[in-house]
Amino acid sequence: MTDSTEARYPNSEALYARALKVIPGGVSSPVRAFRAVGGTPLFITRAAGAEVTDADGRTYLDMVGSWGPLIAGHAHPDVAGAVREALGRGTTFGAPCEPEVALAERVVASYPGIEQVRFVSSGTEAVMSAIRLARAYTGRDLIVKFAGCYHGHADHLLVAAGSGLATFGKPSSAGVPEAFTACTCVLPLDDEAAARALFARQGARIAAVIIEPVPANHGLLLQRREFLAALRQLTREHGTLLIFDEVISGFRLARGGAAELYGITPDLATFGKVIGGGMPVGAFGGPRRIMSRLAPEGDTYQAGTLSGNPVAMTAGLATLDVLERSQGWEQLERTGAELEALLRPVLERAPFPVHLVRQGSLIWMAFNEAGAPRAAATLTERESGRFAQLFHAMLARGVYLPPSAYEACFLSLAHTRAHLQRFTQALADALPAVT
Numbered sequence: 086m087t088d089s090t091e092a093r094y095p096n097s098e099a100l101y102a103r104a105l106k107v108i109p110g111g112v113s114s115p116v117r118a119f120r121a122v123g124g125t126p127l128f129i130t131r132a133a134g135a136e137v138t139d140a141d142g143r144t145y146l147d148m149v150g151s152w153g154p155l156i157a158g159h160a161h162p163d164v165a166g167a168v169r170e171a172l173g174r175g176t177t178f179g180a181p182c183e184p185e186v187a188l189a190e191r192v193v194a195s196y197p198g199i200e201q202v203r204f205v206s207s208g209t210e211a212v213m214s215a216i217r218l219a220r221a222y223t224g225r226d227l228i229v230k231f232a233g234c235y236h237g238h239a240d241h242l243l244v245a246a247g248s249g250l251a252t253f254g255k256p257s258s259a260g261v262p263e264a265f266t267a268c269t270c271v272l273p274l275d276d277e278a279a280a281r282a283l284f285a286r287q288g289a290r291i292a293a294v295i296i297e298p299v300p301a302n303h304g305l306l307l308q309r310r311e312f313l314a315a316l317r318q319l320t321r322e323h324g325t326l327l328i329f330d331e332v333i334s335g336f337r338l339a340r341g342g343a344a345e346l347y348g349i350t351p352d353l354a355t356f357g358k359v360i361g362g363g364m365p366v367g368a369f370g371g372p373r374r375i376m377s378r379l380a381p382e383g384d385t386y387q388a389g390t391l392s393g394n395p396v397a398m399t400a401g402l403a404t405l406d407v408l409e410r411s412q413g414w415e416q417l418e419r420t421g422a423e424l425e426a427l428l429r430p431v432l433e434r435a436p437f438p439v440h441l442v443r444q445g446s447l448i449w450m451a452f453n454e455a456g457a458p459r460a461a462a463t464l465t466e467r468e469s470g471r472f473a474q475l476f477h478a479m480l481a482r483g484v485y486l487p488p489s490a491y492e493a494c495f496l497s498l499a500h501t502r503a504h505l506q507r508f509t510q511a512l513a514d515a516l517p518a519v520t
């Protein structure tokens with residue numbers, strides 16, 4: 086890794102050393118630690134538009150976008166201005182406020198089938214609450230998730246596929262009792278037969294099937310519409326709720342998320358990231374007949390001190406305003422298509438196989454030699470080693486990629502043609518450096 090040893094990051098290294106003493110692994114969320122690519126995580130001091138600046142004063146083209154929220158780019162003046170004004174009116178009231186009503190109205194108007202929304206402070210909370218609600222509504226305990234989909238870190242979703250179809254999931258983290266995951270079945274993506282077989286045996290006991298309709302947490306595992314349609318049909322036949330986890334895809338791929346894109350309406354949907362415009366926000370929604378089971382109307386408890394926070398709601402609203410005003414979804418699709426067109430010929434000349442996968446503003450370079458997967462596939466050491474080298478070669482050329490071969494790049498409205506060309510040139514220069 087010549088590039089990474091040449092490049093030194095003294096200020097980030099000093100901050101990391103301090104952090105390691107007082108924060109486990111030096112980070113507040115594991116993927117930030119660069120464990121998959123090696124080296125010192127960059128400490129970011131400021132960001133604007135499509136660029137981030139690190140503690141050593143280097144500025145990079147940012148392809149991470151804080152992992153999804155920053156669809157308008159960093160520190161968008163309209164979002165930052167709205168947040169500043171909201172701050173002046175108070176940071177939290179612990180009482181209802183107008184911006185949460187306005188944002189809920191926006192979700193209801195945007196997303197198919199949603200009549201009511203409840204706000205929380207993270208995607209994890211949104212998913213956890215939606216599942217509790219689905220269990221309450223159906224009076225059933227079992228839930229189904231798919232290998233390769235991430236739904237936050239709630240206990241009963243930290244589950245790895247067991248061996249064989251008949252088994253329930255095993256905890257994928259220490260600290261999760263097997264009893265907690267005993268109610269979670271794990272299925273493979275892209276496999277209608279496996280889903281049908283499970284429903285044939287257990288259908289009447291399954292409260293909910295949860296899926297990222299555009300799985301974007303294990304690379305970008307694009308699903309066939311027929312597969313999602315089969316899940317919609319199976320769940321309907323068995324009185325099971327279908328939950329679309331749109332924490333990444335919601336308000337990113339279309340105003341109505343993946344539900345709009347595929348023309349498939351789930352029973353419940355979860356949101357996060359974009360909907361908070363860079364502030365800690367999650368949300369879940371569905372028809373009134375289901376949502377009314379939530380306290381205080383119903384018997385299903387769910388709450389949060391900072392839920393519907395006025396500053397966070399304002400950031401979300403301002404972000405959605407920017408998207409509406411600039412016909413953002415069309416622009417993001419154009420930007421994604423342009424980057425794809427620029428990158429394809431470069432990747433075709435790469436000294437090893439790299440496959441480009443894109444949906445709108447989500448773009449993933451799959452290092453799987455066997456081709457772009459549609460279900461969870463583990464990279465070999467050789468494949469992930471190539472990515473680690475490319476990551477550092479790109480960093481040395483001023484491009485900040487997600488520090489893991491399993492993470493997609495996030496484009497924003499701030500990514501201009503010049504940025505895309507810069508990315509392409511850096512990639513063309515960096516690829517031959519990978520051995």
Ligand SMILES: *Cc1c(COP(=O)(O)O)cnc(C)c1O
Nearest residue numbers: 207208209235236237332333357
């Ligand atoms: C990020 C993510 C979550 C968890 O959201 P947090 O805000 O990190 O808790 C849940 N589901 C999906 C699909 C995500 O990408």
